[in-house]
Amino acid sequence: MEQIVRDFNSYMDEIRMYSQLMGVAYFDANTVAPNTGVAARAKRDGFFSEKVFLMTTSDKMKGYLDELAPVADKLDDITRARFKKAKKNFDKSTKIPSQLVKEFSELKSKANVIWQEARKNDDFASFAPTLEQIVAKSKEAMEHRLEPGQSIYNAMLDDYEEGMNMEIYDKFFAQVREVVVPLLKAVVGSSKKIDAGFMNSQVDKADQEKISTFAAEKIGYDTARGLITESTHPFCSGTHKTDVRITTRYDERDFISSFYSILHECGHAIYEQSTCDTIAETELSRGASMGIHESQSRFYENVIGRSRGFWDYITKELKGYLPKSFDDVTSEQFYEAVNQAGPSLIRVEADELTYSLHIMIRYEIERMLFVDNLPVSELPRVWNEKYQEYLGITPPNNALGVLQDIHWSMGAFGYFPTYALGTAYASQFVSEMKKDLDFDGLIAKGDFAAITAWMTDKIHRHGSMHSPGEILEMVCGGGLDASHYTNYLKEKFEALYQVKV
């Protein structure tokens, strides 16, 4: 058995080597690589993705998993965690007939192109038949791997955040709906108007770069074990805890956009830089789940970065890098400007208050697609009705509505809801943290070390040794509870907009 454990771990290490090298290639492709090399890169990436797929679904892997399954409880913690992840992935990947995988993959490639064209031309009808096929194929594929009694959409939700299902999300979004919808209405009706125009003053890129480094280091990102550079879409790329990088993009008329990208990506990066050394050489060093990862990015971006205390502290510091035009801006003005809230059409541009409503709409629609068999042709109508109902606005066209996101063209159903978990998880963690630390006081002093140390102790160091549910249980003594999140939003936006709901 010792030999099997050793061989299994070596095999997993080998797969990890591929992921690491592919991570380097991803970073390269998205930062400096010339566009002309795109075809060669696509070929190479396809080759290595297939390589990893074949390794994770091989007979060799099956052999290890079969040998380890009966003794899983007796394995050391790290091997057991690796085994569980590998097994889940193996079962998921091998139950769908390879012919179906191939057909589906081709369909998705085609769908992506068709979606892009449809969005460009605001022509939902040209995308509908393909999306109909995507939905049908998704159902067909999931049927092969449902566990007894499991519904298709629940399996999808579990794919993107282990342990999640409609029961949990229904309750979660009900709480969100109950608080945020009336809160938004109150905000819209408030006589309080925030002027954020001053934020669009020119800030040279060179100064923004200095702000990036200052802010990143201040909140705890170790720039020596990474770097900050530019890319079209900001991302965090970690291949090992000794090398975790972040990117941003600079708009000289919107410095705050890069500022928050940095805080967001730093949350992801601090997480991966702070995993325990004992798992540094394994795939467990990446982060527990999409939701838990997002809890860290949203924690630094929103909970800290959009708090009043943070702006009380950072305003003076920032002015050291900002041009004269910001000299007279008060911390209060900054705080209000970065928290301006209101209805909007585009998810990726939504503010902190309304973001989860955008997600909720997508969740409800996916649920209708897979539980109620809503025809795809109905999507634009349902989409627009829900935007009207929850946000009080109707998209003027489908390009700004149902066609805006890439996810469905990729067959990524069940993915959206994880986006709503970030600040919600973070709010739960903060409730616990406040029992141990003077959270608000530390932020107002610009002293983030103890805060990050707490997060590292409770969450970061474990990497993905535990499922998101286990982490919630360990840290908060219970499961997902949206009340921390909704209380946080309520308290913040009632005060800011001088409303009461």
Place this chain on the structure above:
Amino acid sequence: MEQIVRDFNSYMDEIRMYSQLMGVAYFDANTVAPNTGVAARAKRDGFFSEKVFLMTTSDKMKGYLDELAPVADKLDDITRARFKKAKKNFDKSTKIPSQLVKEFSELKSKANVIWQEARKNDDFASFAPTLEQIVAKSKEAMEHRLEPGQSIYNAMLDDYEEGMNMEIYDKFFAQVREVVVPLLKAVVGSSKKIDAGFMNSQVDKADQEKISTFAAEKIGYDTARGLITESTHPFCSGTHKTDVRITTRYDERDFISSFYSILHECGHAIYEQSTCDTIAETELSRGASMGIHESQSRFYENVIGRSRGFWDYITKELKGYLPKSFDDVTSEQFYEAVNQAGPSLIRVEADELTYSLHIMIRYEIERMLFVDNLPVSELPRVWNEKYQEYLGITPPNNALGVLQDIHWSMGAFGYFPTYALGTAYASQFVSEMKKDLDFDGLIAKGDFAAITAWMTDKIHRHGSMHSPGEILEMVCGGGLDASHYTNYLKEKFEALYQVKV
């Protein structure tokens, strides 16, 4: 047979995918990667190097080679070229017992550290026993793979430049010695003194970056299919003809250093960007040999870049980027400054005239080590005597003498001589080019397109379809002939230093 050919090509394609991805990792490691990640990178690089070694020496590879050997002459050109390279590499890599390979590899790792310390402390004696072992192990390893009648050093020379041996190099260096040694003496004794002090005026990095792009594009490097960035040591990194990058380093008090690095690396890059599309997806798209590759870098750097015509053209253009302090500098002054020649101790800082003497000394010493069994303890004495004999100077210590290069600590014997081939091959090519083109006239006009097109037609497009010897035969109708090179040096430096030898 068709099936074997297909399978063999697929297998080679697969190996190439690994090389490509490792190329990306190399570029990343040497440009942006944080130092902290060095251990994780070493592990990863070791893993993939071994992977490639195992693939190139596998039973599968042996099977293909055995099947293809009897029909090699009937294969299509590309498959035959791939087969020949793969076979040569297989034979080389598999004939040495794996235990010996392992021991040698460990010895070299150890030796590198000892060499670094020895150089730092100017302590040859502390390195000598290890170098003795390296020489002994090199001999032992080579014994296993000698062809009938082949000597050890000839096998080493052939490893780094196919087809080379002592007979060719002896003759080559004799020609060099005969011309360059007296020429250098005459230069040293000349009353003509060149003042290059003005070259150390401040040139801001931002301006040097503009110069890099201008110069690179001007001589034919396609910046869209690559990029120019910084690294500690300049290099060219090509993973595919659509993505060939170059690096340089900027010293604000020595702008010409980066300028020539750019021209040099552009030579390598233009070569790889100009390989034929039919071999773009194969390992044949890299370049014929180290010597032929260096012929292209030295061609753009020296033959073009240090010519009078080039400075007649480029002086005005450069002044558009240089600060006012260069306003009064004439093209003649630039030309003289970049061709200042004289004895020096350090190979990598040597000028065009003396560079090959530094190489010759190393060649002669290696020859003594492997043919005459010169004891390692004698190296400092022999080294210093040869520097005195050929360059007229004696190193004041071993750190500036026999300990300066890393190569021997890596067991890389036979490598140095390829460095002398660059400008020598280039001079031969130019002699041919002049039959077809008004070479000097085109350079003086700053019109490099026809020159590069000629090089592409004769050399670049073939990649490594042919051996260096075959290329010389195809382009020049003969083998290596140093007279073109020595004539070039003689003509240039006699005129510059107003001497006659």
